Amino acid sequence: MRDTARTRRLVLDAAARLVARQGTGVSIDLIAREAGVSKSGLLHHFRSRDQLFLELAEDLVEQFHRSVEAAVDPRDHAAGRLIRGYVNATFSATTDDLTSSEHITLAAALSGVPGVDALMREDTRRWAEAFDADGLHPDRVLLITQAADGASLAALYEGEPNPEKLRRTRELLLALSHGEGPLQGTP
Template sequence: MRNEPPDRGGPAGAGQPTRDRERTRAAIISAAGRLIAERGSGVSLAAIAAEAGVSKGALTHHFPSRAALHAALIEDVGERLWDEVSADVDLSEARPGMFTRAYIRVLASDSEATRAVFFPSSILLSLGSGEFVDAHSAAEAQRWRAAFAADGLPTDLGLALRCAAEGLAANAGSVFLSAEELALTRTRLLALAEAPSPHE
């Protein structure tokens, strides 16, 4: 009786290489985010690979250029914030402003996604601008604009609330905004995010 090699094509082995690739890619993006936030966008690819626990060759296999890695990082940060806000939408409210109120709640929290986007040492600020950053940011901004436009609040009110929430997120944890001030402002913004009645 021969010893047959194990069957790699069956259900037990199905998808394993894909999962490994996804894990490696996620580890690289996570490491890049940490190091870029700490050291700036000029951090070496070798340092990012070491932080991710992979070879530089593995990094360049997934991201053939620094620009490709930066683009993936921007997309990842944007998706994490989008997912947090979407998960916080309370469908039981069933009135205009649900998305805006979720946005305020998330930005007034100390979430990792909020810090990655809005803190002074954020990944997005560390990457600065450039053709690929600007192009991706423009597409991302359009997605957010569409969500706010569909939220049912008057345009000027929605825009003011959005900018105020972003100001909160940028100042959270700083000497310019205490925890009490953050909570007070969050409560006020959420109250303002209730749709005005028709006679107002």
Template sequence: MAKRQPPELTRTTLLQAATRVIRTHGATLSLDAVAREAGISKGGLLHHYPTKDHLLTALAHALVDQFRDELRAAHASEIATHGDTPGAWLRAYIHVSFTPAQDTELLSTALAPIATLPDLLPDLQAAQAFLITDAQADGLPPGRAHAIRLACDGLWTGHHLGLPDLTNEQRAALKEELLSWTRP
């Protein structure tokens, strides 16, 4: 008899498979393709994620967790290099925002339809509430802290919405300007 793996491991396997399917096929994610890629029956997938929306929501949460982990690492590096000074968290936020991970862009585009599902949005917003609280707690004037975070978010969102993008030189100038707002 084959030994079953823990449910958390199965869910991780399914999310990794969904990521590979999106990477290969773009936003046209099907549950059949994810189950095949994971080597799990479709019924097994549906046991963990009863609908495509549930799977996409779990992927969105995984992206938030990945971003938060990257941000924590960048923040720790910032503190190790420059000390725990006001603006350290925001400097880390700027660095991570201006150097997105490879899968983040692709997955974010594929997950954009979640924004149109009002029942799923509050939970995802709650998972990202740390962005506001951590920015405000970083020791800079609140208005400046939120302006920095929102500028980073606007750059990212505009890119994903197909708005005109900045050149590399313009991005570098924006990044340096935002970083200057975090220094005493």
């Protein structure tokens, strides 16, 4: 069982790196070589290339949930504690070896894989339920999550990271997560 988990991990990480750089056209042979496993070994764990890519998408979704859970402050019991974890997870330096443009390319490439749209719809429902339970006004949830998602794109659109801008955005979003009711001045 431990070997199975380890082989699956090696293959998923290799697939993430290659799809991020080359798109979903990358061959099973190349993924197996990058992972250091045989092609038949790879296909024993993942039935097909599409199945591997779908499980890679599931893995990325779960990794993001875990990073948000890990970023929630256990002493924070106020409304908005989950969204503060979401903001902090989004703005933390990623621990893996993909650049932000590679992350985006990976997400965009996987969006075309059969089953990924259903996975993302289900995950969207899961986040919506979790944010409902988090107790913050829905307009604040909408604004904070979209701005956090947009900030994760900023380095891509700006040609270089801007740490001061990221710091200020994070500070503003955390402040907005502490307010009650709708945003002032909105309909």
